[in-house]
Amino acid sequence: MEVDREFKIVTLGEGRVGKTSLAMRYVRGQFNEKEQSTTNANFLEKNIRINETSIKLNIWDTAGQERFRALAPNYYREAKGALLVYDITDKESFWKVVSWVEELKMQADKDISFVIAGNKCDLELDRQIPKEQAIAYAKQIGAAHYSTSAKSGMGVNECFEEIAKLILDKESRSGSPIRSSKARSRVIVKNQEEVVKKKKSGGCC
Secondary structure, eight states: ESSSSSEEEEOOSTTTTHHHHHHHHHHHHEEEEEEEOOSSSSEHHHEEEEEEEEEEEEEEEEESSSGGGGHHHHHHHHHHHHHEEEEOOHHHOOOOOOHHHHHHHHOOOTTEEEEEEEEEEGGGOOOOHHHHHHHHHHHHOEEEEEEEOOOTTTTHHHHHHHHHHHHHHHHHHHHOOOOOOOOOOOOEEEHHHHHHHHHTOOOOO
């Protein structure tokens, strides 16, 4: 099918908050209880339709461990949207989101769209961050907030599609021209090593 828009999205957050699980639930509709922590980044691709617009989402799922923090700018550079994920059962992971927002404001595209996901809502009884506090912070920075669970699927499609809608709205208001290209309706999952090899051989991600 023809693709009208192509958006780069990056997932950010502390390690083990469920970024990879959210991305894989969205792309494949699957959940792995024993999902391994991401090292460097995974690249996922999905075609969706928002109203009458066909959109290809290029999703960079980044590692959350502190030792990979310095690599993050390589992945959110030129990103149009960011999904900032915290674990509702881990108070510290929420404050990490706050620090990511500050970093993105300084280093990312000035028009980047934010969506915050309070993940692992299937563990509501163990919540450490009041939902009202997280929603208030999201409003403060002009971001949408979603309660999500990669395990149950709650809010997963909605948070990713909200990012696409926010980016599309900004592009429409700025008068960006539609970029059409031929593309099959597909879902692709690649790891960082494969993407690097492809770039070196002249391919494009």
